[in-house]
Amino acid sequence: MLQIYCPYCQELREETEFSYSGEAHIARPLEPQQLTDAQWADYLFFRTNPRGIHHEMWYHASGCRRYFNATRNTQTYEIYETYPLGQQPALTCDIGGKR
């Protein structure tokens, strides 16, 4: 069971207070009607699903009910950082992260 730092409540909480919400930093296309089916499918269904560093969203369902982002290693489950919506991660694959 993970222990996750909620950036709003500003403390570590147990995973059971949260629910997972998929890959982060996916912006909804502003003009969906302009996209081809393939492009729309890419937004709708396809995810990077990496081994290693993953940026994902979590929802503090039994807490402050805010969504936030996390950078987690999908192999080791280590959570490197959590950060509010609208911010960029400090740790990415390109910036000295482990693979």
Place this chain on the structure above:
Amino acid sequence: MIKCHSETIRTPLCDAVLAITSDTNAGIYMRENTFGHLNLRGNPTDKAFLSSIETVLALNLPLIPCSSVRSDVFSVYWLGPSDWLLMVPIGTESQVAADLRDSLMGQHSAVVDISSAQALVNLSGVKLPELLQKAIVYDCDPTHLPVGKVVQTTFAKTGVTLCRCEDGSIDLIICRSFSDYFTLWLRDASAEYGLAVVDACLSRPKVSAQT
């Protein structure tokens, strides 16, 4: 049955099958305290918003995460960056809500009466720490949950909002429709300690203002 307040009002725990007991040797004591509950939303970085609140309540909204503020009349819990719970004396919720809405006119805010949606239960007793360990995954040790701290977390399979009172007891806010489950669970978990149910009370312990 916990005594009901008036002919027309049945608070969430009214239907819970709990006999009032006068056991003085119980490990856990439980009482239902009844307040009006208002949910308050607004922008904490907006001075106008903060000032509008202060004008009506005569206290400052808690801005530090998981903190609370009290006056003789009101308690305010921080629930989120733009989310607060305001507890007011029972029966005054409509007036307080109306006063707040007036004060907040034109500002992006919300005041929603949720008085019937929640119940507040106070738990105390020498066995309280172990009981909390059975139900709650949050670290309720006094060093981690000191007086005035507010934590929203899980209680067994439902949600709860906790606050440590000055006397060391814990106020728990539970959702109305889960109150039966809550009391069943509480009775089961406290069976080995002894559970005494104190009559529901309209007043609450007086505590000083905290941030």
Place this chain on the structure above:
Amino acid sequence: MSQPNRLSVGGRIDRSKPIEFSFNKRSYEGYAGDTLASALLANGVNLVGRSFKYSRPRGIMGHGAEEANALMQLGQGAVTVPNPKATQVELYSGMVATSTNGWPSVEFDLMAWLGKLGGPFMPPGFYYKTFMFPQAWWLRYEKFIRKAAGFGHISQQPDPDIYDKLNHYCDVMVIGAGPAGISAALEAGRNGKRVILADEQCELGGSLLASQQNINGASASDWLGTAVTELASMANVVLLSRTTVFGYYDHNFLAALEQRTDHLGPTAVKGTRQRLHRIRAKAVVLATGAIERPLVFGNNDLPGVMLAQSVSAYINRYAVVPGERALIMTSNDSGYQAALDIQSAGRTVVAVVDCRYHAEGRLAQMARAAGIEVITGHGVIEACGSHSVTGAVIAPLDQAGDQITGAQRSVSCDLIAMAGGWSPVVHLSCHTGSRPVWDEQLIGFVPGPNVQQQYCAGAVVGHYTLAHALSGGAAVGAEAAGAKVPEIHFDCGDETEAQAQALFLIPHSKSVSRAPKQFVDFQNDVTAAGIELAIREGYESIEHIKRYTAMGFGTDQGKTANVNGVAIAAKALHQSIQATGTTIFRPAYTPVTFGALAGRDVGSLFDPARYTATHQWHVAQGAKFENVGQWKRPWYFPKAGETMQQTLNRECLAVRNSVGIMDASTLGKIDIQGTDAREFLNRIYTNDWSNLKPGKCRYGLMLKEDGMVFDDGVTTCLSENHFLMTTTTGGAAEVLAWLELWQQTEWPELEVYFTSVTDHWVTYSLVGPNSRKVLEQLCNDVDLSAEAFKFMDYKAGTVAGIPARICRISFTGELSFEVNVPANQGHFVWQQIIAAGEAYDITPYGTESMHILRAEKGYIIVGQDTDGSLTPQDCGMDWIVSKTKAFSFIGQRSLHRSDTARSDRKQLVGLKPKDPAAIIPEGSQIVMDPNQQIPMDMVGHVTSSYWSVCLDHGIAMGTVKAGFSRMGETVYCPLVDGRTLAAEICSPVFYDPNGERHHD
């Protein structure tokens, strides 16, 4: 004489408390402090079971969790416990224990003949190669195999015991209370940290419980007593004995099982039998010790072949010597301790057979000085005996221990103690994902690199001397506490040992495949020959070898087998142990009951049951309830003597002819307000909300981004920027999270707030031609007339004096008013409505009638008629999909995908049974041709189906491929009982198609 193997003095047992118990229906006596194993050995009982595959006679070989053979069946009836290891069972008065296999008895087992004769035909993997043909006979084989295999049995009765859970947080979690763990806990505790110390045994102390050494002048026993007293006095230290930390999970989360009353026996149980401790630790100290390895030689599984350290433990801790004439075989110095202990206990040591060429270590010298014969450069190549050890064959070995170099000879003995080296208990560190590392010097695997904030001390990292375990423990205890490492010195005497030999398999005069079976994994009957065979067959990865031979699969997780197996495999593969690697371990370290995992979330506490404010009234009326999500909703309100159908008929007729009342409080209610509330609704619903005025309600449909129907409900405009959204009962939480998701992550610029008010308001639907007349009596501040209060209007006022919100919404097609009041006053208002409705014979109705009434009108129920795979168009609801909204609402783009544009999609239609009396079962599959071959081409299924008393025939809704273009066609539903029901595709609006009734 009772207890022939019991010594008259010594041990930690209490001779003043004798305990009666039975094993395989014979009575014996033991003492308080015994395990079942020590008590059996004390009584000279060593044949305790039969092995898994070959049914060979087996005895007790160890003294703790590493025991592979002595699986027991404890107790009877509902409290019977399958497969505890006799070495971990604390003896209690009246204990009833039996072997788990052996028929007709453990002494004379028919299966053993199968094992002897069939053994050569049952190599590893034989199940993959046999019992294949004919395929139809597989079930016959399976019955026989199931009976022949396996160990204990479970009770078929409900578990009468109670289990619970406790959540902990601590600064330092110390796992294992041997010398290293105790030392670490003392340091951390003295530094004021929150410490938890857990040990699987009934007493803290680990190896100290059997140690004869001194620590700084005090006996190990006295030192232990003082240490435990100090730990117990610290308020910041939690001591958990009888507690096995069985799993080490992410972020220093651990799970431990405490056996609170198993040692008292089933009838003495009061309170919880077992407790699951869930621990979040800042730092973890693994002080889990090491397990002694057996040596692999011919017939090393005979009763009487035991681990050397276990023999010492039985002598020193339990005052039991499990034999009269002992032979010791060792590849290192520690085997000599058993020889010395056996001799001190007054029994004969035939010899110590040391596989090494030179035995000049301190303990070897002590043995010689005590007159014990030491034979170096030799090995025991075979144990002799049929049901227990009666002798052994010894032969000289070469220096590598690969070959026999001379003549063999036989000796007589009844106990063979084997000391094959030490395997650190690395299991918990493996749980974290760290792979153990082979240490050439230690001849064992040690924990790999730390993944988490973890420290190790004691035998688990090869600190095998007592002094090193104590000092190492103190050091990590201080480190874990963030404190300075103390300068303590532990004087435990001379503990020097000579270098051990890396020897695992003792050669036999015959080849491995021909020699008497040389066991590696006792519990799963895996032999050295089996491992070599697996490799010959091409299974060269240690992961494959494990799975092909079943090595390490048992309840002991191969604790005594793993390293020997890896070493033998490495040799056969001509590579190093390092290169061969090892399989790793998953939780649980030892078996965990399901009861402990379930805790108190059983029975009525399994899942929360949610109730409305009116529940007690429903109960008093005799309502039957159904589960809708977690809620208990009245299903129907039977009167005395009514069948369910009669009740439904009565309820539906009452609603359509007079007035009914239903408690709809469970539907989700979300308060939505802000200047962008309207814009937000436009983005989240399919229809247009731009011009919904205050005081008006509108039905809304919500899609997921893939275009599929997700939820629906009526949303009311309370004021220009203020709305009340309703959702389905089951969807309430999901919808709220959905709204927050979009506002927070995608449209934070929209000024809108959401607040759940589901529990704050009760909602009572007053339904039927007389509904207005009932409500008028209670409401004098709202004009309820048809002209003033139109269909889909909302007004605020009072009902029975209570502030209320009233909406004229209909889910039944009848005139109806939904009354919302704060839930604290709900019960009161409900009673007033009932009283006011008496004159009209007001009829409470439940969810079943509600379903029938809406189905007659063709209204869908999301989650019943839809399943996440239907678009609005599939449901015939294209009318609710706006074509003019500026914003591309959630799901809109997906409605134009090639897949959602297909004309042969499943479409929701009405179904009228050809036989008017028929009710097609919900879930029935629909086919076009009932006479086609099986498997039939299924074109849809029935989603809702009821008897309609108002229409006097059965009605149904279902999905049918291209259903809209098939109006009037007949489809068929083949049923499970062999019948086929025919139905005509029609409009789902069976009743009042022009909707005249609810507009009155």
